[in-house]
Amino acid sequence: MVIQQSGTESRPTLGIRAIDEEDLSGWSRAVHTGFLRSDAPDGTEWRRLSFEPGRTLGAYDGDRCVATFRSFTTELTVPGGAVVPANAVTSVTVTATHRRRGLLTGMMTRDLAAAAERGEAVAILIAAEYAIYGRYGFGPATQRLGLDIDLGHAGGLRPVPAPDGGRIDLATMAEVRELGPELFDRFRRSQPGAIERRPEDWRVRTGDLSIPGFDWKEPFAALHRDADGRVTGMLVYRVSEDWNGGLPDCPLTVADHVAADRAAAAALWRFAFSVDWVQHVKIKNIAPDDPLPLLLNNPRAARPTQDGGDFLWARVLDVAAAFGARSYGAPGRVVFEVADRAGYAEGRWALETAADGSGICTRTGDPADLALDVSALSSLYLGGETVPRLVAAGLVRELVPGAAARADLTLRTPLRPWCPDSF
Ligand SMILES: CC(C)(COP(=O)(O)OP(=O)(O)OC[C@H]1O[C@@H](n2cnc3c(N)ncnc32)[C@H](O)[C@@H]1OP(=O)(O)O)[C@@H](O)C(=O)NCCC(=O)NCCS
Numbered sequence: 001m002v003i004q005q006s007g008t009e010s011r012p013t014l015g016i017r018a019i020d021e022e023d024l025s026g027w028s029r030a031v032h033t034g035f036l037r038s039d040a041p042d043g044t045e046w047r048r049l050s051f052e053p054g055r056t057l058g059a060y061d062g063d064r065c066v067a068t069f070r071s072f073t074t075e076l077t078v079p080g081g082a083v084v085p086a087n088a089v090t091s092v093t094v095t096a097t098h099r100r101r102g103l104l105t106g107m108m109t110r111d112l113a114a115a116a117e118r119g120e121a122v123a124i125l126i127a128a129e130y131a132i133y134g135r136y137g138f139g140p141a142t143q144r145l146g147l148d149i150d151l152g153h154a155g156g157l158r159p160v161p162a163p164d165g166g167r168i169d170l171a172t173m174a175e176v177r178e179l180g181p182e183l184f185d186r187f188r189r190s191q192p193g194a195i196e197r198r199p200e201d202w203r204v205r206t207g208d209l210s211i212p213g214f215d216w217k218e219p220f221a222a223l224h225r226d227a228d229g230r231v232t233g234m235l236v237y238r239v240s241e242d243w244n245g246g247l248p249d250c251p252l253t254v255a256d257h258v259a260a261d262r263a264a265a266a267a268l269w270r271f272a273f274s275v276d277w278v279q280h281v282k283i284k285n286i287a288p289d290d291p292l293p294l295l296l297n298n299p300r301a302a303r304p305t306q307d308g309g310d311f312l313w314a315r316v317l318d319v320a321a322a323f324g325a326r327s328y329g330a331p332g333r334v335v336f337e338v339a340d341r342a343g344y345a346e347g348r349w350a351l352e353t354a355a356d357g358s359g360i361c362t363r364t365g366d367p368a369d370l371a372l373d374v375s376a377l378s379s380l381y382l383g384g385e386t387v388p389r390l391v392a393a394g395l396v397r398e399l400v401p402g403a404a405a406r407a408d409l410t411l412r413t414p415l416r417p418w419c420p421d422s423f
Pocket of ligand 1: 034035092093094095098099100101102103104105106126127128129131132135
């Protein structure tokens with residue numbers, strides 16, 4: 001079929017629809033094409049594992065799938081430790097021959113409407129490119145930081161108080177599969193911006209399930225247990241065996257560092273820095289508030305890498321539910337005038353917060369303190385962005401002098417949000 005690139009002749013109508021399980025083969029091929037993976041092996045069986053009727057969209061030009069989109073429901077931890085149901089968007093592609101004809105817009109519009117209908121307070125995704133999702137109301141909501149720690153300069157860890165009786169043991173992948181989920185569940189409920197890990201995520205992480213086209217090398221895993229034998233931390237890492245003129249120069253790359261408390265977290269970092277032959281510890285996605293660089297005697301030995309930047313993007317769908325679930329730094333009242341082309345968050349909202357950290361957000365007719373697009377509101381939601389910074393960037397308008405500082409005190413969180421997981 002010839003695709004008209006210009007002129008008045010009408011293009012074939014491209015239908016967007018929820019696919020059936022038997023469409024998965026062509027749909028999976030379209031995902032590989034959209035992500036420019038010409039040599040990826042067939043991914044149908046892998047896709048079948050996460051197939052949910054109604055949640056996997058495709059656009060068709062005749063029989064050929066030319067656009068893909070999938071969503072699933074997860075829990076997102078918000079400031080204060082509550083979780084909200086979130087619509088997680090993934091596998092977004094449009095084949096090069098069919099780009100910029102509104103296919104993504106069509107799929108996103110349909111999926112967000114369904115998410116709102118299900119009562120999901122927010123939608124979330126990891127954006128391939130910065131410019132794609134702001135128009136749909138998404139804003140960058142968490143940051144990640146990449147670190148390359150030169151142990152030759154780090155000077156070791158400063159003494160950190162450790163509880164009596166803790167110990168670290170290496171673990172098999174089967175033990176990680178058994179013990180990791182409960183630990184991670186405890187951790188992610190204390191970390192705003194974190195989401196659930198599904199059973200298939202654990203299988204992939206531990207080599208029990210492979211994603212077609214992605215190589216997996218078995219990592220090492222170390223578990224930290226407290227004096228009562230309870231698992232309180234987990235470090236998963238790989239080491240490349242590099243030698244330089246008879247001297248070991250092996251990088252240790254962290255795949256997972258999860259801890260239920262600060263002592264276990266520090267003990268696992270200390271362990272990572274103690275592995276013989278290791279000269280560099282590389283971390284691709286560390287929480288912006290992780291104390292690690294400051295645990296070193298020389299924090300400058302932890303150099304930021306190019307892996308850093310925006311990570312999880314959020315899109316508030318239900319303002320009252322989303323802002324009613326999180327906690328706040330100060331009591332007060334702020335009125336937001338929110339612009340939302342899709343309508344979900346459009347209007348004027350009063351956020352009233354109490355001294356106990358709780359808050360409610362309701363529609364109001366009162367004059368607004370701040371005006372902003374829903375994408376900016378979504379960037380503020382988890383506490384990863386500040387109001388004065390968005391005012392300075394022209395993304396929030398301060399309608400009442402002093403309102404930005406006031407709102408900032410309210411929305412401020414003790415722990416910046418972080419999402420350790422891609423999806
Ligand atoms: C990104 C992608 C899904 C966009 O699909 P699409 O069907 O071309 O998007 P639409 O036609 O619905 O575009 C809607 C608007 O977004 C803009 N837009 C889309 N992708 C963009 C991009 N990568 N950068 C900047 N603007 C973009 C379009 O120009 C259009 O703007 P307009 O409304 O002002 O005309 C597609 O280009 C693609 O598959 N890219 C490669 C894979 C990828 O990056 N996927 C995203 C993974 S998170």
